[in-house]
Amino acid sequence: MKANLIAITKMVSICIFMAASTFSIAVPHANAAPDGMKIFTANCAACHAGGKNIMDPKKPIIGSKSIASIESFKAFLSKQNGKMPAYPKIVANEEALKALHAYVKTLK
Ligand code: HEC
Numbered sequence: 001m002k003a004n005l006i007a008i009t010k011m012v013s014i015c016i017f018m019a020a021s022t023f024s025i026a027v028p029h030a031n032a033a034p035d036g037m038k039i040f041t042a043n044c045a046a047c048h049a050g051g052k053n054i055m056d057p058k059k060p061i062i063g064s065k066s067i068a069s070i071e072s073f074k075a076f077l078s079k080q081n082g083k084m085p086a087y088p089k090i091v092a093n094e095e096a097l098k099a100l101h102a103y104v105k106t107l108k
Pocket of ligand 1: 040043045046047048053058061063064065067081
């Protein structure tokens, strides 16, 4: 009887171990590189869906000289421009800034 109990305890702990390892395999991307499209959707798409500009149609992202280089893009997002707010959090995160820049360059 005691041996049975030990066997059951072992099996239960093996199951818990397996469940725990499965879980860690299912969520391996906690530190994955930032996704430019997601950053764009969350911060920019409200005014710039499809790379256009609903607030000021003459100033779309597509073709903007502000996205010509990572430096010009960073400078642009660092301060407020007319009715567009500044994005200090994106500017402070080099990886996020690069991912977002790479994404806006793909807009056509
Ligand atoms: C609240 C609306 C709004 C949001 C949100 C917004 N923008 Fe803008 N954006 C504008 C407006 C308005 C302008 C025109 C600014 C001006 O008057 O110079 C502009 C201009 C721009 C330009 C320059 C276009 C040109 O004429 O050269 C770029 C590039 C740009 N936005 C990128 C972004 C990015 C990237 C994000 C997200 C991080 C973003 N914007 C979020 C409203 C917005």
